[in-house]
Amino acid sequence: MQTPLMCGVFGIWNHPEAAKLTYLGLHALQHRGQEGAGIVSGELQADHFSRHHARGLVADVFTEEALQELTGPRAIGHVRYSTAGGSAPANVQPFKVDTLRGPLSIAHNGNLVNFLDIRRDLEREGAIFSTRSDTEVLVHLLARARAPRMEDRVREACTQVVGAYTLLIMHRDGLMGVRDPHGYRPLVLGKVGGAWVLASETCALDLIGGELVREVEPGEMVSIGLDGQLRSERLYHAPDATPQACVFELVYFARPNSRIFNEDAYEARRKMGMQLAREATPEADLVMPVPDSGVPAALGFAEQAGLPFRHGLIRSHYVGRTFIEPTQSIRNFGVKLKLSAVRSVVEDKRVVVIDDSVVRGTTSRKIVEIIRTAGAKEVHVRISAPPTRYPCFYGINTPSREELIASRMSVEQTAEYLHADSLAYLSEAGLHEAVHDQLGPTRRFCNACFTGRYRAGLEIIEGRLPVVGNLPPETETAA
Ligand code: SF4
Secondary structure (H helix, E strand, C coil): CCCCCCCEEEEEECCCCHHHHHHHHHHHCHHHCCCEEEEEEECCCCCCCEEEEEECCHHHHCCHHHHHHCCCCEEEEEEECCCCCCCCHHHCCCEEEEECCEEEEEEEEEEECCHHHHHHHHHHCCCCCCCCCCHHHHHHHHHHCCCCCHHHHHHHHHCCCCEEEEEEEEECCEEEEEECCCCCCCCEEEEECCEEEEECCHHHHHHCCCEEEEECCCCEEEEECCCCCEEEEECCCCCCCCCCEEHHHHHHHCCCCCEECCEEHHHHHHHHHHHHHHHHCCCCCEEEECCCCCHHHHHHHHHHHCCCECCCEEECCCCCCHHHCCCHHHHHHHHHHHEEECHHHHCCCEEEEEECCCCCCHHHHHHHHHHHHCCCCEEEEEECCCCCCCCCCCCCCCCCHHHCHHHHCCHHHHHHHHCCCEEEECCHHHHHHHCCCCCCCCCCEECHHHHCCCCCCHHHHHHCCCCCCCCCCHHHHCC
């Protein structure tokens, strides 16, 4: 079983249509998780929060009636991704509990590397867990914290966990947004009318007609209280916590119309394509993207290489994204359902096809096959990121190292496996340059899935591979 990986959060404070706007915000964040969605809402200083959550897409989970039940001027919401076996309804967030100090709700994007150790300690002390999610550990830590101020209780809980977490916390007297000291996952602060909004990406603000105020900084805790004022505090002093924003958010995950980590996702992708063209333009007749996520990089590549840009692959929008579908069988089936080549574009042409990643290689191999079957003379694959050689422990569901083709094969071997005439990846330095960063000790982006250089939880990862949300069989976790 696995915890939610790659999720989206949205929260709003003091708006007469809080739940409806949260619903819309979750719609805009749907690309961050398609397996479950939930909203918790409440009156100010309420003794009880309302919750509606279920497996499925946002549009299917919430009916008009369900939204009407979610009363109150404040709400937090969550869209969730999970892998096979981890999609039990109980795991769908936001979580909601009643504590001695009133109701508490929490929505989490990220992954707590050391959650299993904490969970075992809590179980030994008599704690009972109702889900298999790492986020529930945070709920327990928060409920047990003694400090009188909520901010200090959050601080107390967060100093015990290691890993990636962007949190929205709704409590009796306020709404909080927290980013871990490394800031792996994004969180932006905005306003709609007079109401404060917190969201994973700016695309959620755009949809509801809100405006961006600023990003919540790594290691920052913002807190909105009953007076409607926003206060900011350092989560805790972490001297070794250099920012480690997930560069993969800009490569692939964020919506291209979003601005996160103070970067425009579309522009970053276009620059990745331009840099890739500087590094590895083959002799070719045209450039085409793997739609949709490869489009900005392909535009940049074509512009830099001086080659025509064409839509040689057409995507069906009625099939989910293959990278985040749960099982191999669906993934394989999905490629053919999803992509078709345009024969008139590719026939007798030497094509450069741009994608943002090669994970297991099975999808890329099928794409090359589809293009060749439509009559392409040569297929040159260009990837607008370095090879993905290592798994992610910070909230993105990459497969194990053995399954990652780039960890098993050289670039030449991979090209052969894909049946591509050539294959090239963007260099690490080129990727960092595209996001206004530099390689080296001061880099502000995490690139561990390309380099294996993990930051948060490094000692744990070196000691033994973290479970990344996997709980061992029940017998091993019994207190
Ligand atoms: S390991 Fe890769 S996917 Fe995970 S946080 Fe770092 S850059 Fe992002």
